[in-house]
Amino acid sequence: SDEPMDVTEEQELKPGKEGDSKKDSHKKKLKENSEKSIKADKKAEKKEQDNKAAGPAMDQSDLEDLLKIGSLSLKNEKNSNPLLARAMRILLKDALNPLHTKTNNLEKLHRLTAVLRTMQFPELFAIANGATRIFEKKGGSPTDIIDRLTADISKEDVNDSYRKVQGLIAELEAFDKTLDENGRLRRPTELLKALREIRRLLFKLEAANAQEIAVVKKFLEQLPAISRSIIRETYGLTEAGSNAPTAAVAKDLKAGKLQGFSLIATLSPLTDFILDGEPTPEYIETKTWIENTRVPRGQDLLPTRNLLEAHKALRMQTHKSIADNFREGTLFSPKRRRIQKIPAGYGKHDDIDRVTITGYDTSGSMEGEPAELQAGLLGAFTDRALSDRSPSGRQRHKVMHMGFDSVINKITKVLTLTKAKELITNFKSIFANTSGGTDIQNFILQAFAAIADAQKAAGEPLKKASIVLLTDGQATVDLEVLRKARAAIDRRTPIELMLISINGTNPDLMQFALESGKAGFSKGHYREFTPEHITELLEEAKTLKIPKKEEAFFTESKPEDIPQEVHSLLLEASRLSRQYLAHLTSERSIKSPDVWKDELESRRQPSIKEIKRPLESWMSVLRGSLYNSEIFRDRKLTYLVIDDLLRNFGPITQIPLDDVSYNELEQIRHMLRAADIFGGG
Numbered sequence: 001s002d003e004p005m006d007v008t009e010e011q012e013l014k015p016g017k018e019g020d021s022k023k024d025s026h027k028k029k030l031k032e033n034s035e036k037s038i039k040a041d042k043k044a045e046k047k048e049q050d051n052k053a054a055g056p057a058m059d060q061s062d063l064e065d066l067l068k069i070g071s072l073s074l075k076n077e078k079n080s081n082p083l084l085a086r087a088m089r090i091l092l093k094d095a096l097n098p099l100h101t102k103t104n105n106l107e108k109l110h111r112l113t114a115v116l117r118t119m120q121f122p123e124l125f126a127i128a129n130g131a132t133r134i135f136e137k138k139g140g141s142p143t144d145i146i147d148r149l150t151a152d153i154s155k156e157d158v159n160d161s162y163r164k165v166q167g168l169i170a171e172l173e174a175f176d177k178t179l180d181e182n183g184r185l186r187r188p189t190e191l192l193k194a195l196r197e198i199r200r201l202l203f204k205l206e207a208a209n210a211q212e213i214a215v216v217k218k219f220l221e222q223l224p225a226i227s228r229s230i231i232r233e234t235y236g237l238t239e240a241g242s243n244a245p246t247a248a249v250a251k252d253l254k255a256g257k258l259q260g261f262s263l264i265a266t267l268s269p270l271t272d273f274i275l276d277g278e279p280t281p282e283y284i285e286t287k288t289w290i291e292n293t294r295v296p297r298g299q300d301l302l303p304t305r306n307l308l309e310a311h312k313a314l315r316m317q318t319h320k321s322i323a324d325n326f327r328e329g330t331l332f333s334p335k336r337r338r339i340q341k342i343p344a345g346y347g348k349h350d351d352i353d354r355v356t357i358t359g360y361d362t363s364g365s366m367e368g369e370p371a372e373l374q375a376g377l378l379g380a381f382t383d384r385a386l387s388d389r390s391p392s393g394r395q396r397h398k399v400m401h402m403g404f405d406s407v408i409n410k411i412t413k414v415l416t417l418t419k420a421k422e423l424i425t426n427f428k429s430i431f432a433n434t435s436g437g438t439d440i441q442n443f444i445l446q447a448f449a450a451i452a453d454a455q456k457a458a459g460e461p462l463k464k465a466s467i468v469l470l471t472d473g474q475a476t477v478d479l480e481v482l483r484k485a486r487a488a489i490d491r492r493t494p495i496e497l498m499l500i501s502i503n504g505t506n507p508d509l510m511q512f513a514l515e516s517g518k519a520g521f522s523k524g525h526y527r528e529f530t531p532e533h534i535t536e537l538l539e540e541a542k543t544l545k546i547p548k549k550e551e552a553f554f555t556e557s558k559p560e561d562i563p564q565e566v567h568s569l570l571l572e573a574s575r576l577s578r579q580y581l582a583h584l585t586s587e588r589s590i591k592s593p594d595v596w597k598d599e600l601e602s603r604r605q606p607s608i609k610e611i612k613r614p615l616e617s618w619m620s621v622l623r624g625s626l627y628n629s630e631i632f633r634d635r636k637l638t639y640l641v642i643d644d645l646l647r648n649f650g651p652i653t654q655i656p657l658d659d660v661s662y663n664e665l666e667q668i669r670h671m672l673r674a675a676d677i678f679g680g681g
Contacts, residue, residue, distance in 0.1 A: 080120065083618045084625065086652050087641045088116060088124055091631065093178035093185075094640060096131055098171065099584055102138040109135060115631050131174040137167055142191070143577040150570045154559050161562075162202045162553050169195050169550075184647075185587055188580050194573040199550065201566050205557040207242060212250045214552030216240045218545055219253060222265035224380065225387040226420050231261065242556060253544060260428060263376040263541040264383060270537075271381040287337040298336030309333050354397045354464045355454045356385060357447040361471040361502070363405040364435040370503040371433055373534045374470050376541070377500070379427030381468070386420040396463075400450055404443045405436030438473030440512075441481070444519075448485045451495065461492035467521075471509070472502040479518045486520030494522040501528035590643040593672040600669070606662045615653055615660070619667035626674040638675045 095108035109132045116125040139145050145168050153161050172188050172195070179187050207213070217240045220228055231237065237245035252258050291302055304313045310322050316330035325331035358381070360374055378401060388397040395417065403410035412430060414420050423430055447467045455462055489495065497516045499509040505528055516524025529537075546552075591599075610616075622645075625632060632638050646668075649657045660668070 081618045081621055082652050083622045083645060084119075085121055085124070086645060086648070087622060087625070088112070088119065088121055089178055090641045090644045091637060092116075092124055092128055093175070094637060095128070096135075096171070096175040096178060097584065098142050098175060099581060102135060102140070105135045105138060106132065111631050115629060127174055127177055131171075134167065134170045134174060138171060139164065139167070141577075141581065142168055142172065143574065143581060146570060146574045146577050150567070150574060153562065153566070153570065156559065158202065158205060158555050158557050158559060158562065159553065161559075162199070162555075165195060165199050165202065166550060166553070169199060180648075186580070186583055191573060191576040191580050194569055194576055198566055198569045198573065201563050201569075203550070203553065204563075205555040205561055207554050207556055209242060209247075210554040211546070211552045213240050213242065213246055213554040214547045215253060215544065216246050216249045217554075218547050219249070219258075219262070219265065222268070222545075223261060224264065224268045224383040226383045226417070227261055227264050227424055230421055230425060231258075241554065256542070259542060260376075260379075260425075263372075263538070264380045264424065264427075266537060266541040267373075267376045267380040268384060271377065271384050286340060288340050290338040290340075292336040292338040297334055300335055300337040301332040302335040302337065303329055304331040304333045353454060353458050353462055354385075354388065354466075355400075355451055355462055356381075356397065356466040356468060357400050357402065357450050358468040359402045359404050359440075359443040359447065359470065360431055361405070361438060361473060362403040362409060362432075362434040362436070363438050363471075363473055364433070366433045366472055366502070369531070369534050369538055370472055370529075371431075372428070372538060373529060374502055375427050375431035377470065378431050379424050382414055382420055382427075383424055386414060386417060398454065401431070402443060402446060402450075403431070403434070404439065405434060406439045406442075407436070408443065408446050409434055409436075438471055438475050440469065440471065440473075440475045441477040443469065444477065444482055445485050448482075448489065451493070452488050455490060455493055461490045465489075465493055465495045466498060467495065468498040468500065469509075470500045470502055471506070472504070474506055474508040476508055477512060477519075479515060482519035491520075495520070497521045497524045499524070499526050501526070503531055503534065504528065505530075590640055591646075592639055593642060593675045596642065596646055597669065597672050600665070600672075603658060606660060606665055609662045611661045611664070613655075615655060616664050616667055618653070619664065619671060623667065623671045623674055626671060635675075642671065642675050 091108075091112050095105060095112050097105075100108070109128055113125065113128045113132060116128055119125075139148070145164055149161060149164050169192065172192055176187050176192065179185055181187070216237075220231065220240060223231065231249065235245045235249050237243075237249060240246045240249075249258075253262075287300070289302065291305075292298070301314065304310060304326060307326060310326065310331065313322070313325075313331045313333045315322065315325045316332065317325055317328070320328075320330075322331060358378060360378055366374065382399055382401075385397040385399050386395065389395055399414040401410075401412040401414070402408050403412075412423065414423055444467060451462070451465045451467075454465070486495070497513065497519075499506075499513050501509050510526050513524035513526035626638060632641075645652065646657065649655070
């Protein structure tokens with residue numbers, strides 16, 4: 001029969017019994033040993049035939065030489081999925097591709113980092129997270145950067161030249177980590193070699209106290225704007241360099257006297273989810289009736305301007321000739337309309353206020369590390385919010401902090417830069433705890449009242465209003481009561497709710513976020529900080545961040561001090577860069593799912609229906625990602641991942657594509673169908 005039959009991995013590998021007890025007869029043992037020997041010979045013969053068909057075998061060291069981080073790993077972690085790991089790695093490789101623009105790189109990295117944060121691929125997450133900071137300073141393609149550097153190195157600051165070289169090396173090294181040894185895409189080995197030699201020559205010009213200067217620079221870079229200005233004013237620091245203010249800041253950092261500011265620097269990135277809500281936009285994008293001349297054809301219809309395009313045009317008056325339609329303005333050609341930003345439609349868009357009301361828990365349980373984290377978050381958020389300015393330069397974000405337990409016990413308004421500086425300098429004492437219980441509903445009602453007052457003062461709907469709640473306590477709320485209170489605020493003022501659980505998971509807050517729409521909120525968010533995460537963040541803030549040697553560069557040398565060899569190496573690097581980017585461009589072709597479907601059908605079909613091994617479940621999980629993950633909504637990315645997985649199926653899974661079972665092949669077919677159905681346009 002041609003019907004696939006069931007077989008287990010154990011049956012394939014252990015066809016005979018392991019042996020009987022000592023009571024078995026000698027004759028029975030001889031018979032069993034004979035059967036085992038015959039079957040082992042047959043199995044060895046079959047394996048030899050398979051090896052000949054497959055080509056030279058790869059041993060452990062051969063395969064390990066082929067692999068890179070997150071790639072075709074032989075030693076997978078327990079419960080890991082090598083197919084999913086490879087898919088994430090291919091997405092990371094695409095996100096780091098030097099051919100992309102800075103905007104494209106960053107957009108893909110931010111989306112991928114958010115996904116990797118929820119997965120058990122720490123190496124990939126570390127690469128993506130580090131690359132995000134690197135690519136934020138990207139200045140163009142490698143060739144553009146090298147060419148500009150070649151033109152400017154004789155006149156620009158040597159420190160700037162070094163930073164450009166170091167930044168480009170970091171970008172290429174991150175991309176290089178995602179590439180397979182001897183893979184389809186060559187590694188940028190020669191280009192990196194030339195750039196590292198340039199860096200080595202420039203590094204000879206380094207000042208003696210470069211490490212100290214680098215520590216201060218790193219500290220200032222991580223601080224949000226207002227905290228940075230406080231440090232500069234306090235120490236009389238205009239620029240980090242070989243000067244007394246820099247030395248004083250470095251000394252106090254080493255002595256631990258600036259730990260409050262270090263905590264704000266550490267926690268500042270974690271306030272993004274508060275600031276990056278969804279306010280009503282100042283401007284919206286709309287299509288104009290002007291032709292986008294950069295794109296010759298599209299799905300929009302515009303009046304035909306050139307009779308040479310008449311044969312492709314659409315007549316609105318079908319009973320008339322093309323010439324008559326052209327004359328009367330009823331002949332239309334398929335074009336792409338230009339997109340333009342226009343005002344959103346109401347208010348003084350440049351100056352509409354953004355209001356945030358924070359409620360911080362001052363109950364008796366909020367003490368120790370949780371209280372320190374809460375105070376630091378509020379200080380960092382205040383800094384970020386009061387640094388928010390409109391295009392005209394006006395400070396447009398107002399903040400009110402409400403300390404609460406069973407009642408509102410303290411209100412701190414931060415409306416000016418002076419008040420913000422005072423709060424940031426003394427945030428630990430300002431946000432100290434008191435005692436009492438936790439009444440969340442009372443705080444929300446008071447916050448609604450404060451937003452209504454702000455709206456009344458503005459004389460129009462607010463651009464954005466947010467209510468942020470930080471607590472380690474649990475308490476329920478009456479959604480109907482909150483909905484009635486929300487009605488006092490113009491519904492055109494979007495109010496978002498951010499609920500932050502301190503010191504663990506909070507089921508009540510989680511449920512409140514899910515049902516926040518019933519209380520009139522435009523959106524509800526939930527975030528938690530576990531005890532372990534809190535300890536980790538506080539320890540990070542206390543640890544002095546000393547940059548790596550190659551990043552800790554500072555010199556007072558002049559451009560004329562740069563060795564002549566650097567200029568020659570830049571020309572060589574430019575040539576290698578053009579060569580490498582041309583190679584990347586030439587290797588962009590991939591097989592579509594349709595082509596892979598046809599190729600799979602032309603292969604020998606499996607005779608075994610099911611094999612008990614994890615491959616089928618790996619495929620199922622990967623297919624679920626195609627269905628559910630936003631990152632796979634880009635059809636090109638989905639095709640790229642599937643093409644790579646099927647090209648490298650054997651090394652990734654250690655199972656040749658021709659040796660899959662009937663059920664495993666079905667999973668592959670389902671994945672190919674899902675790519676077409678669920679991939680975005």
